[in-house]
Structure formats: structure tokens, C-alpha cells
Amino acid sequence: MSRSGDEPPVTIPRDPARDAARRELSKRMYHENDPSWFQRALNAFWDWIEELFSKASTATPGGTLGLVVVVVAVLAALGALWWRLGTPRRGPVSTPALFDDRPRSAADHRAAAQAHAAQGHWSQAVQERMRAVVRALEERALLDTRPGRTADEAATEAGRALPDHKDRLRTAARDFDDVAYGGRPGSEESYRHLTELDHDLDRSKPHLASSTAGSRTGDAPDRDTRRGAAE
Numbered sequence: 001m002s003r004s005g006d007e008p009p010v011t012i013p014r015d016p017a018r019d020a021a022r023r024e025l026s027k028r029m030y031h032e033n034d035p036s037w038f039q040r041a042l043n044a045f046w047d048w049i050e051e052l053f054s055k056a057s058t059a060t061p062g063g064t065l066g067l068v069v070v071v072v073a074v075l076a077a078l079g080a081l082w083w084r085l086g087t088p089r090r091g092p093v094s095t096p097a098l099f100d101d102r103p104r105s106a107a108d109h110r111a112a113a114q115a116h117a118a119q120g121h122w123s124q125a126v127q128e129r130m131r132a133v134v135r136a137l138e139e140r141a142l143l144d145t146r147p148g149r150t151a152d153e154a155a156t157e158a159g160r161a162l163p164d165h166k167d168r169l170r171t172a173a174r175d176f177d178d179v180a181y182g183g184r185p186g187s188e189e190s191y192r193h194l195t196e197l198d199h200d201l202d203r204s205k206p207h208l209a210s211s212t213a214g215s216r217t218g219d220a221p222d223r224d225t226r227r228g229a230a231e
Contacts, residue, residue, distance in 0.1 A: 106136035110198070113191070123179050123186035129194040130176040133169075133201060134158075142206055151176040161206040168197050 035043070104112075109132035116125035134154045137143040142161045143154060155173035159166030172194055178184040 104131075104135070106132045106139055109135055113195075117188075117191055122188055122191055125191045126175060126179050126186035126194060129191060129198060130172055133172065133194065133198050136198065136202060137161075140206075151180075158201075162201065162204055163207055165197065165201060165204065168193075168200075172197055 109128050113125045113128035113132060116122075116128060130151060134143065134149075134151070137154070137158050138145045143149075143157055151173040152170075155166075155169040159169050162169070175186075175190045175194070179186045179190070
């Protein structure tokens with residue numbers, strides 16, 4: 001059936017036409033080569049970086065080259081600071097006790113230290129050797145056996161009875177704290193110093209202030225006796 005020239009053309013309403021086009025374009029065949037969501041996110045990120053550098057280069061003397069120089073200088077400064085200060089360590093809030101809840105003798109701690117040292121486990125060897133030092137002083141009654149004592153407290157108290165070794169005891173306590181609670185790895189040198197200190201303390205004689213005071217007190221009766229005999 002032919003259409004006369006006077007009849008108006010057939011038209012499709014605008015909204016249904018738009019919906020039909022949208023449905024057609026949403027078919028998968030039209031989107032097979034579209035970038036994935038990850039690629040789109042990556043492209044957006046690099047666009048943001050490019051825009052950031054573009055703005056920074058216009059604000060930096062020398063343009064892009066000046067910006068590169070500034071970035072390299074900042075990275076070099078950060079690297080030098082890291083090398084100088086080392087890896088940041090979070091210090092302990094409080095110094096924990098030297099011993100755990102398992103009572104062991106000085107010989108037990110020495111044997112454990114030697115076993116760790118033989119395997120190259122210097123951190124454990126340093127800790128066990130320091131415990132052997134303190135336990136040996138307790139066994140000699142130069143330190144009272146007190147639960148919860150820290151390495152610093154033990155070094156301070158032992159330094160009063162053994163003043164010749166006061167500085168070495170404090171150094172040993174610092175090494176113990178750094179290794180046990182400060183995150184610093186133990187070393188063969190630290191273990192050797194602790195072993196030498198342990199041997200030297202074992203051969204040392206304590207300085208007892210009471211004996212000196214007693215000898216001075218005992219001199220007075222002797223002088224009085226001699227004076228009475230002379231009269």
C-alpha cells in the first residue's frame with residue numbers, strides 16, 4: 001500500500017528513541033575493547049600525577065628540571081637521615097623484669113647462653129649471659145633475690161658491692177635492654193664482653209663497707225686497753 005505525498009511521515013517519540021539507542025549501545029559487542037575498571041583507575045591516577053607535576057613545575061623556578069632537582073634533593077636528605085639514625089625503634093613503655101617465672105641457676109643460664117652462641121643466636125646468648133651474671137651475684141648473696149628486678153636495678157645494686165666493675169655492669173645492663181626490649185640485634189662482641197664480665201665477677205671480692213667500719217670500731221677498745229695497761 002503506497003503512501004501519498006500529503007500524509008505526514010512516521011515519527012518515533014524522542015524518549016523511546018533515546019531508550020532504544022541506549023539499549024543498543026549497551027550490548028556487549030560494542031564494549032569488548034573498553035578498558036577494565038583497573039585500567040580506568042590507573043589512567044585516572046596517572047592523569048592526576050601529571051596534573052600535579054604540571055602545577056608544581058610552573059610554581060618551581062626552572063620548571064620541570066627544577067622540580068626534579070628539588071625531589072632528588074629531598075630524597076637524598078631523607079636517605080642520609082635514615083642512614084644516620086637507623087631504622088626507627090619504638091622504645092618500651094616500661095622496662096620489664098630481668099627474669100621470667102622459671103627459676104634457674106647461674107649454671108643453667110650459662111649453659112643456655114653457650115648453646116645459643118654455638119648456633120650464632122647472639123641476641124638470645126646476650127640475654128642468657130646477663131641473666132647468668134645477675135643470678136650468680138644472687139647466689140653469692142651480693143644481691144638479694146627479688147622478683148621483678150630489672151637489669152638496670154641489678155647493675156646499680158651490684159655496683160655498690162663491686163665498685164671496680166660498676167661501669168661494666170651498667171654497660172652490660174644497657175646492652176641487655178637494647179637487645180631484649182629495644183629491638184637491637186645482639187652481637188658476638190657484646191656476648192664476649194658479658195662472658196668476660198661474668199668470669200671477672202666470679203673471681204672478684206666484694207667491697208663490704210660494714211667490715212671497714214667494724215675494723216675502725218674495733219681499734220678503739222684496743223687503744224683503751226693499751227692505755228689502761230700503760231697506766
